[in-house]
Amino acid sequence: xxxxxxxxxxxxxxxxxxxxxxxxxxxxxxxxxxxxxxxxxxxxxxxxxxxxxxxxxxxxxxxxxxxxxxxxxxxxxxxxxxxxxxxxxxxxxxxxxxxxxxxxxxxxxxxxxxxxxxxxxxxxxxxxxxxxxxxxxxxxxxxxxxxxxxxxxxxxxxxxxxxxxxxxxxxxxxxxxxxxxxxxxxxxxxxxxxxxxxxxxxxxxxxxxxxxxxxxxxxxxxxxxxxxxxxxxxxxxxxxxxxxxxxxxxxxxxxxxxxxxxxxxxxxxxxxxxxxxxxxxxxxxxxxxxxxxxxxxxxxxxxxxxx
Amino acid sequence: xxxxxxxxxxxxxxxxxxxxxxxxxxxxxxxxxxxxxxxxxxxxxxxxxxxxxxxxxxxxxxxxxxxxxxxxxxxxxxxxxxxxxxxxxxxxxxxxxxxxxxxxxxxxxxxxxxxxxxxxxxxxxxxxxxxxxxxxxxxxxxxxxxxxxxxxxxxxxxxxxxxxxxxxxxxxxxxxxxxxxxxxxxxxxxxxxxxxxxxxxxxxxxxxxxxxxxxxxxxxxxxxxxxxxxxxxxxxxxxxxxxxxxxxxxxxxxxxxxxxxxxxxxxxxxxxxxxxxxxxxxxxxxxxxxxxxxxxxxxxxxxxxxxxxxxxxxxxxxxxxxxxxxxxxxxxxxxxxxxxxxxxxxxx
Numbered sequence: 209x210x211x212x213x214x215x216x217x218x219x220x221x222x223x224x225x226x227x228x229x230x231x232x233x234x235x236x237x238x239x240x241x242x243x244x245x246x247x248x249x250x251x252x253x254x255x256x257x258x259x260x261x262x263x264x265x266x267x268x269x270x271x272x273x274x275x276x277x278x279x280x281x282x283x284x285x286x287x288x289x290x291x292x293x294x295x296x297x298x299x300x301x302x303x304x305x306x307x308x309x310x311x312x313x314x315x316x317x318x319x320x321x322x323x324x325x326x327x328x329x330x331x332x333x334x335x336x337x338x339x340x341x342x343x344x345x346x347x348x349x350x351x352x353x354x355x356x357x358x359x360x361x362x363x364x365x366x367x368x369x370x371x372x373x374x375x376x377x378x379x380x381x382x383x384x385x386x387x388x389x390x391x392x393x394x395x396x397x398x399x400x401x402x403x404x405x406x407x408x409x410x411x412x413x414x415x416x417x418x419x420x421x422x423x424x425x426x427x428x429x430x431x432x433x434x435x436x437x438x439x440x441x442x443x444x445x446x447x448x449x450x451x452x453x454x455x456x457x458x459x460x461x462x463x464x465x466x467x468x469x470x471x472x473x474x475x476x477x478x479x480x481x482x483x484x485x486x487x488x489x490x491x492x493x494x495x496x497x498x499x500x501x502x503x504x505x506x507x508x509x510x511x512x513x514x515x
Numbered sequence: 516x517x518x519x520x521x522x523x524x525x526x527x528x529x530x531x532x533x534x535x536x537x538x539x540x541x542x543x544x545x546x547x548x549x550x551x552x553x554x555x556x557x558x559x560x561x562x563x564x565x566x567x568x569x570x571x572x573x574x575x576x577x578x579x580x581x582x583x584x585x586x587x588x589x590x591x592x593x594x595x596x597x598x599x600x601x602x603x604x605x606x607x608x609x610x611x612x613x614x615x616x617x618x619x620x621x622x623x624x625x626x627x628x629x630x631x632x633x634x635x636x637x638x639x640x641x642x643x644x645x646x647x648x649x650x651x652x653x654x655x656x657x658x659x660x661x662x663x664x665x666x667x668x669x670x671x672x673x674x675x676x677x678x679x680x681x682x683x684x685x686x687x688x689x690x691x692x693x694x695x696x697x698x699x700x701x702x703x704x705x706x707x708x709x710x711x712x713x714x715x716x717x718x719x720x721x722x723x724x725x726x727x728x729x730x731x732x733x734x735x736x737x738x739x740x741x742x743x744x745x746x747x748x749x750x751x752x753x754x755x756x757x758x759x760x761x762x763x764x765x766x767x768x769x770x771x772x773x774x775x776x777x778x779x780x781x782x783x784x785x786x787x788x789x790x791x792x793x794x795x796x797x798x799x800x801x802x803x804x805x806x807x808x809x810x811x812x813x814x815x816x817x818x819x820x821x822x823x824x825x826x827x828x829x830x831x832x833x834x835x836x837x838x839x840x841x842x843x844x845x846x847x848x849x850x851x852x853x854x855x856x857x858x859x860x861x862x863x
Contacts, residue, residue, distance in 0.1 A: 248660075250660065294848065294851055294852070297518075298518075298851065298852070298855040298859075299518065300851050300855065303594075303599055303660065304802050304847075304851070305851070307601065307795075307798055307799070308799070308802070308844055308847045308848055308851070311795065311799060311840060311843070311844040311847070312841065312844035312845065312848070314840070315837055315839075315840030315841040315843075315844055316841050318835070318837040318840070319547065319551075319835050319837040319838055319840070319841055320550075322835030322837060323550060323551050323552075323835060326833070433664070433665070433667075433668050436661060436664040436665055436668075437665070439658075439660070439661045439664075440661045440665065443657075443658055443661065477676045477679070477680055479672040479673070479675050479676035480676065482672050483668075483669050483672045483673070486665045486666070486668050486669045487669060489661075489665055490648075490651075490657075490661075490662050490665055490666070493657050493658070493661065493662070494651060494655050494657055497651075497655055497656045497657040497658065498655050498656060511517075511518060512517040512518075513517050513519075
């Protein structure tokens with residue numbers, strides 16, 4: 209028992225927490241921005257995959273890491289725009305369009321990857337982000353790659369914008385009551401497009417982290433449900449960036465801890481440990497969902513002039 | 516600019532829209548083939564020949580479409596009542612595992628009884644696996660998309676646990692798979708020297724049955740009422756709880772049946788790759804069929820033809836077979852765009 213507790217005091221555990229949490233933080237933040245404007249973006253899993261592929265590929269052909277990230281964000285933004293054409297302009301069901309985007313994006317990523325790397329050759333590796341040593345705060349507990357700090361900074365920025373700025377108010381209004389927003393002279397369609405594009409770009413960065421920081425190559429199916437987990441985190445965080453960040457860190461702690469617990473308890477099949485985070489995520493959604501605090505116009509397409 | 520519903524749909528527009536959609540699909544597909552540095556014409560021909568070129572090819576398309584019809588129906592049944600069941604993949608394995616557990620000699624029944632009992636057990640397994648998230652949705656308002664999706668991953672891990680542990684076949688030379696079901700359980704073949712099995716008849720029967728129930732019975736009407744306007748349905752005296760439970764059992768049951776049929780008709784045992792994403796493809800098929808149960812088989816044949824044909828194309832010209840996923844997803848968007856153009860018009 210003391211050994212199980214002792215794991216919590218190791219520095220590698222805490223470094224792993226931030227590494228596991230970062231892709232989820234990017235993805236969760238992207239989803240949160242979309243949902244605050246009234247769009248559930250189920251394309252998240254596919255957009256992350258495209259982000260992972262794009263970033264890895266750009267570094268592989270010689271771009272710098274941050275340039276690759278910029279291109280990955282752009283690829284995500286394009287998919288967000290594509291999603292918007294169907295879910296916003298054409299007012300189609302967001303479930304359908306979102307899942308379609310995921311299928312299209314994952315299929316396209318696998319296709320492009322197989323064209324670029326034929327056969328069963330081992331995936332080419334790239335030079336990934338390395339953990340940063342903060343000069344003024346030298347603690348092994350907080351050794352993380354630069355994108356991890358970027359993710360946390362973006363959460364703070366998003367929380368500030370959503371809560372304290374006119375833009376944030378506009379986004380929230382569009383998500384709560386689009387007709388009212390229009391009566392206030394806001395362009396609902398434009399706000400929704402903006403949020404979808406920015407949110408999707410962030411999701412792509414979550415994927416980019418996987419292939420250029422957490423690992424150093426792209427593998428087909430590398431996102432492995434992290435996008436869906438991010439969806440659960442948004443609900444868990446009650447659509448607030450700070451709370452969702454906490455959820456992501458908590459989840460990552462749980463995940464990192466179970467990984468280390470596995471070696472301690474060899475009698476239990478490893479699959480049980482891998483299952484726990486998913487069941488945990490479902491369990492924590494129950495008390496949050498009961499309170500029904502999500503944006504009111506979530507999943508409701510907006511058609512101008514229609515009541 | 517604003518969009519508004521059309522008053523009437525000119526026949527010319529319908530013809531133009533549908534042929535435009537087909538042309539667009541051909542164009543996009545050709546671009547994909549070109550990007551894989553393969554000859555366009557020859558590749559399309561290889562795809563067509565691979566899907567329809569011979570008795571064996573057609574039987575393969577029908578075999579592949581069998582589980583897709585059932586998972587497509589599973590999604591259509593759920594979506595019509597606004598239950599967003601994206602977990603058909605997990606329910607598929609729940610059905611398959613149930614059949615594998617009971618069919619390997621555990622039940623001692625005459626053959627004519629054993630097959631229906633096992634099919635029913637598989638369906639029940641899938642149905643019960645969906646009942647949890649459906650009830651969480653109904654009583655606690657927990658988002659069903661997320662819970663059903665996450666339960667897919669739980670089920671895949673459970674399958675991996677069982678086929679490596681308690682249910683592992685000791686005779687499998689180390690391969691992680693369950694013990695094969697006994698011969699009496701296997702469904703009869705429909706065509707000799709092919710893999711096509713009676714599961715196709717079961718799937719088509721289900722499609723017919725559900726189409727009838729949805730369009731002709733009061734239960735179907737009640738389900739749609741709850742989906743479209745829950746408060747009006749409650750006012751009309753429809754028990755939303757009853758509908759939610761039955762919808763979950765139907766939908767999950769169909770997906771579970773898909774798993775059961777795949778084991779009893781084709782494989783005989785469960786492996787971790789029994790389903791190459793049948794559950795997720797079912798979502799797309801339900802959408803392509805616009806949630807009409809009677810159209811689901813048609814959409815399934817089309818999708819299965821793309822998958823089988825793309826495999827042949829891949830073998831002939833070294834085009835990655837992932838092209839099939841891309842083409843199926845693209846066809847969904849082309850269909851959405853076409854139906855939008857046909858139902859709405861844009862006004863300045």
